[in-house]
Amino acid sequence: MKFDTAGLGRRDDLATELAATDEPDLIPARVLAQHRGLWLVSPPGEEPKLAPARGRLRGASPVTGDWVGVDEGGAIARVLERRGALVRRVADSATESQVLAANVELAMIVEPLPDPSPQRIERLAALAAAGGVPALLLLTKADLDPEAHLTAARLARQLGLAEGMALSAPAGEGLHSLSQVLKPESTGALLGPSGAGKSTLVNALLGTERQATQPVRASDGSGRHTTVTRELIPLPSGALLIDMPGLRKVALWTDGEEAFAEIEELASQCRFADCQHESEPGCAVREQVDPERLRAWRKLQREEVWVRDRQAASRDRERSGRGASRRIKEDREAKGGGEQR
Numbered sequence: 567m568k569f570d571t572a573g574l575g576r577r578d579d580l581a582t583e584l585a586a587t588d589e590p591d592l593i594p595a596r597v598l599a600q601h602r603g604l605w606l607v608s609p610p611g612e613e614p615k616l617a618p619a620r621g622r623l624r625g626a627s628p629v630t631g632d633w634v635g636v637d638e639g640g641a642i643a644r645v646l647e648r649r650g651a652l653v654r655r656v657a658d659s660a661t662e663s664q665v666l667a668a669n670v671e672l673a674m675i676v677e678p679l680p681d682p683s684p685q686r687i688e689r690l691a692a693l694a695a696a697g698g699v700p701a702l703l704l705l706t707k708a709d710l711d712p713e714a715h716l717t718a719a720r721l722a723r724q725l726g727l728a729e730g731m732a733l734s735a736p737a738g739e740g741l742h743s744l745s746q747v748l749k750p751e752s753t754g755a756l757l758g759p760s761g762a763g764k765s766t767l768v769n770a771l772l773g774t775e776r777q778a779t780q781p782v783r784a785s786d787g788s789g790r791h792t793t794v795t796r797e798l799i800p801l802p803s804g805a806l807l808i809d810m811p812g813l814r815k816v817a818l819w820t821d822g823e824e825a826f827a828e829i830e831e832l833a834s835q836c837r838f839a840d841c842q843h844e845s846e847p848g849c850a851v852r853e854q855v856d857p858e859r860l861r862a863w864r865k866l867q868r869e870e871v872w873v874r875d876r877q878a879a880s881r882d883r884e885r886s887g888r889g890a891s892r893r894i895k896e897d898r899e900a901k902g903g904g905e906q907r
Contacts, residue, residue: 569594569610575669575753575806577633583646584635592635592643597628599797605642607634617642630796631668631753631808650699652755654816667755667796667808672747673701676758676767679711679732688725688862689816690757702747703730706763708739724856726828735763735770750804760812768809771801826863829855
């Protein structure tokens with residue numbers, strides 16, 4: 567069977583995926599949003615509807631962007647393989663992660679002018695790279711910087727991103743260029759802090775005031791948080807866009823070194839194979855990489871070591887606990903056997 571997924575995104579092998587499960591009669595659907603234990607899902611050719619997740623759900627809990635299998639009772643029974651997931655580590659935890667969105671083909675990192683944060687852009691680019699998702703930079707509020715387009719191009723080049731654009735959504739500036747990047751049936755996701763203008767950008771692309779927005783603060787010109795849930799929104803162009811609440815803290819769950827590809831490439835030219843790019847002679851990285859970017863790379867390395875160490879400690883505690891439980895059970899059984907004799 568071939569499912570027509572027009573308007574829901576690209577997924578050509580749904581029938582094969584569902585046939586491979588032990589419930590081949592499941593109906594595919596795309597998760598559009600989550601609402602307090604219910605998920606808004608859209609099966610091909612049908613109106614969106616709210617669905618619960620089955621008690622014994624196969625796979626992870628559904629998130630916005632997931633492709634799922636829905637049973638005849640209308641409940642989500644299976645989460646299909648995720649391709650391009652944006653995952654962050656839960657703050658102050660090395661063993662818990664949060665999937666922000668699934669099946670994303672392009673991450674759009676949104677930062678407001680006139681003072682975009684290179685450090686935050688770098689973090690979000692690393693988060694996208696860790697999920698195998700290409701990223702581009704969108705600098706909003708271009709009217710606040712007379713050299714907005716040069717700033718976008720410079721920052722993108724500095725941070726290793728393929729492209730940087732400057733936009734002014736209320737004025738319609740830059741929207742045509744962005745629409746050329748958002749291909750029909752592709753799924754993009756907006757990543758950025760609260761008040762960066764993500765919802766205003768979505769409204770401009772839709773041509774309607776769908777997403778709630780608030781005026782900027784008069785004191786500092788900053789925007790204010792409005793989006794409260796992650797939502798998959800079809801655009802008139804045929805592309806799909808995931809809008810989500812602002813990210814205050816970005817902790818990486820998996821290795822995001824792909825965002826620092828130029829450092830890894832230059833490292834092969836260092837005199838010493840184990841060069842740490844600090845004070846070693848013949849270091850090719852230190853000579854060619856911006857010091858701020860190198861500091862960000864080192865911070866990522868330290869964070870990754872911290873996460874791996876604590877994950878290993880957690881696994882050791884779990885194994886130790888299982889071993890102790892097994893020994894207690896064996897002792898009880900031995901005592902019980904002795905009483906019978």
